[in-house]
Amino acid sequence: AxxxxxxxxxxxxxxxxxxxxxxxxxxxxxxxYLFWYKQPPSGELVFLIRRNSFDEQNEISGRYSxxxxxxxxxxxxxxxxxxxxxxxxxxxxxxGHGSARQLTFGSGTQLTVLP
Amino acid sequence: EPEVTxxxxxxxxxxxxxxxxxxxxxxNHLYFYWYRQxxxxxxxxxxxxxxxxxxxxxxxxxDQFSVERPDGSNFTLKIRxxxxxxxxxxxxxSSEARNNSPLHxxxxxxxxxx
Numbered sequence: 001a002x003x004x005x006x007x008x009x010x011x012x013x014x015x016x017x018x019x020x021x022x023x024x025x026x027x028x029x030x031x032x033y034l035f036w037y038k039q040p041p042s043g044e045l046v047f048l049i050r051r052n053s054f055d056e057q058n059e060i061s062g063r064y065s066x067x068x069x070x071x072x073x074x075x076x077x078x079x080x081x082x083x084x085x086x087x088x089x090x091x092x093x094x095x096g097h098g099s100a101r102q103l104t105f106g107s108g109t110q111l112t113v114l115p
Numbered sequence: 116e117p118e119v120t121x122x123x124x125x126x127x128x129x130x131x132x133x134x135x136x137x138x139x140x141x142x143n144h145l146y147f148y149w150y151r152q153x154x155x156x157x158x159x160x161x162x163x164x165x166x167x168x169x170x171x172x173x174x175x176x177x178d179q180f181s182v183e184r185p186d187g188s189n190f191t192l193k194i195r196x197x198x199x200x201x202x203x204x205x206x207x208x209s210s211e212a213r214n215n216s217p218l219h220x221x222x223x224x225x226x227x228x229x
Contacts, residue, residue: 035217045158045206045220091158101146101210102171103218105158 002027004094004106012112013082021077021109023092029053034068034075035093035103045091051075082113119221121207127227128197136192136224138207147190148208148218149182151175158206164190197228 003026013019025034036048049059051068059066063080079086089110093103120139128134140147149161162172164182179195190209194201204225208218 037220042222043204043225044222045208047217047219050217093158101148101163101218102160102173103150103158104160107157 002029002032002094002096002104004092004104006090006092006106006109008109009107010110010112012114014114015084016081018078018080019082019111019113021079021090021092021111023075023077023106025073025075025092025094027094027096029096032094032096035095036066036075036077037091037093037105039089039091039108041088048077079111082111084113084115087111087113119207119209119219121205121221121224123224124222125225125227127229130199130228131196134194134197134226136194136205136207136226138190138192138221139188140190140207140209141219142188143211144209144219145212146170146210147182147184148210149192150206150208150220151203152206152223153200153203161192161205194226197226199228202226202228 005024008022011019032053034051038046038048049066056068056070065078067076089108091108092106095103119141122137126134147164150158151161152158160173161176162182163170181193183191204223206223207221210216210218
């Protein structure tokens with residue numbers, strides 16, 4: 001069975017602070033994919049990144065960066081110099097090789113960036 | 116940028132009534148999905164659909180649910196006899212054919228069963 005744990009239910013930061021959202025996963029698959037989605041107050045789910053289990057290279061996209069560590073089964077997401085528009089619920093998700101099209105989501109982290 | 120569109124954005128129905136939630140996936144995508152999110156909870160997989168048939172479904176997707184691609188563009192989720200606990204946000208998604216291509220979600224339909 002697959003499981004994604006986002007232990008941080010809510011985080012509040014002041015604008016321009018850096019913030020890291022944690023994600024820990026469990027899977028028996030040797031090939032799997034990890035995702036982050038953003039859900040702003042308007043409710044839609046916005047795809048941010050996909051990572052496969054063979055690629056542990058960290059990725060940076062503008063103010064966003066992701067740290068994938070297979071040894072600790074973690075896929076953490078850092079926002080640098082946060083902005084009010086970053087306020088949203090962020091979901092980490094996992095899909096396994098055997099069920100490649102079924103995403104297992106974490107419970108989400110509500111990020112509030114205060115001006 | 117192409118997007119998945121869902122209608123209506125909000126549907127209110129009485130318990131026991133049938134509802135149909137509609138989705139137009141991204142045009143060159145071949146896999147279609149329904150997920151739901153009960154208020155304040157995690158997003159849960161319901162069903163995936165490919166080549167005019169269900170490819171995977173979760174235990175949530177019982178006999179009261181059905182999906183259909185009635186024409187070349189729409190993808191629908193029908194709930195036959197709604198229950199109070201069906202109240203949730205329902206998300207449609209689509210993806211390309213290649214394995215583990217990212218899912219692109221629509222804005223969701225908020226279903227309220229009274």
